[in-house]
Amino acid sequence: MTSFLSGFRKGSSESPKAPDSDLTSSTTKKPKLRLVLLGPSGGGRTSLVETLLGSRNGETEAPGAPLLQSTKFTVDGEELIVVDTPDLLGTSMEDGVRATEALRALQLTRPGPHAFLLVLPAPGSSTDDDQDAAQAAKAALQLFGEEASEHILPVVTHADRLGRNPTVDRLMEVEGWKSALDLCGQSPELVDNRPGLELEAQRELRRKLLERGMDMKELRGHFxxxxxxxxxxxxxxxxxxxxxxxxxxxxxx
Structure with a gap:
């Protein structure tokens, strides 16, 4: 993988377009890929957005203010669209606001996202909150409907906390996680997104997630x-x- 964004700036609902993308080659462009990220605050969603955009510098991130509005980022003339969302799956927002922001996320990816990346911290991580994985998956389906299950890709962050060689089988042994993953139509992706992650590891993580998204697009189209x-x-x-x-x-x- 080569070529990453030198930086990006958040907007109230949509960011400026940014140059360079791993989705393109020197001669041809692949079809657009539209992703929506869901997950609790503090679970690694923001750092994953930055990884997808290629803007992480590997330094420890200072906690910022919670995202209040679904926000769109674009890469290379919208060949890649990434929408970050506020805490749609938790209880920090009123139901009316949650519904509005869920629909805003869909509008920002019109005609629809190819994948929802359900970003959840691994069990036992310091960022884990009171909402368990099963509750998050159920909340996503409540917002977007049962048909969304085939478009949900669980992304388990801080997977290094599962041990030296984390596996899905090990994750399934944790109480509540099997039922959570059974609600999703895709097998989970275990990722190590800790601060200070080497640039090459970030590139590999980005490549893997974009490939999973493209596979879902080719198999199921957009939601x-x-x-x-x-x-x-x-x-x-x-x-x-x-x-x-x-x-x-x-x-x-």
């Missing part, structure tokens, strides 16, 4: 929420009504 289907239907009906009204006016000329 469409039920409300988006209704919106498209209403738009078509409105267009038909407006066309009919305009045709009537033209006939009177």
């Amino acid at each position: 469409v929420h039920e409300l988006q289907r209704r919106e498209d239907l209403l738009r078509e009906e409105l267009l038909a009504d407006m066309s009919s009204a305009l045709a009537g006016k033209l006939g009177q000329v």
Whole structure:
């Protein structure tokens, strides 16, 4: 993997486009890949966003203010779109705000994301909060619907806390994790995203996650929420009504 962003800047809902991407070669561009990241605050979601954008410098990150609004980042002319979300799966936000931000995330990836990366800290990590993995997976399905399960890729951060050679089997032995992973349509990705991670390891992690996303895109296409289907239907009906009204006016000329 070569070429990473030199930096990026967050916006209230959308960041500026940024140059360079591992999704492109010197001659051709691969299709767009649209990702939405979900997960509790403090679980490693933000550092994973920076890894996907290629902007991590390996230094220890100072804790920042919690994200309050779904935010879109783009790489290489939107060949890669990454949407970071606030704590949609927890209890820190009112239900109405959670619903609004969930729909905003879908709008920012229109016509829909190819994958939801459900970012969860490994059990026993210092960033683990009161919400367990099963609750997070159920909350994601409650927000986006059961059909979203086939598009959810669990990403377990701080996997080094599972031991020297962390495995999915070892994770499944932890109480609550088997039921959580059974709710998702994809096998989990165990990642080591600790501060100070070597640049080559960051590149390998990015490559692996983007490959998983592309595989999901090729296999299942993008996710469409039920409300988006209704919106498209209403738009078509409105267009038909407006066309009919305009045709009537033209006939009177």
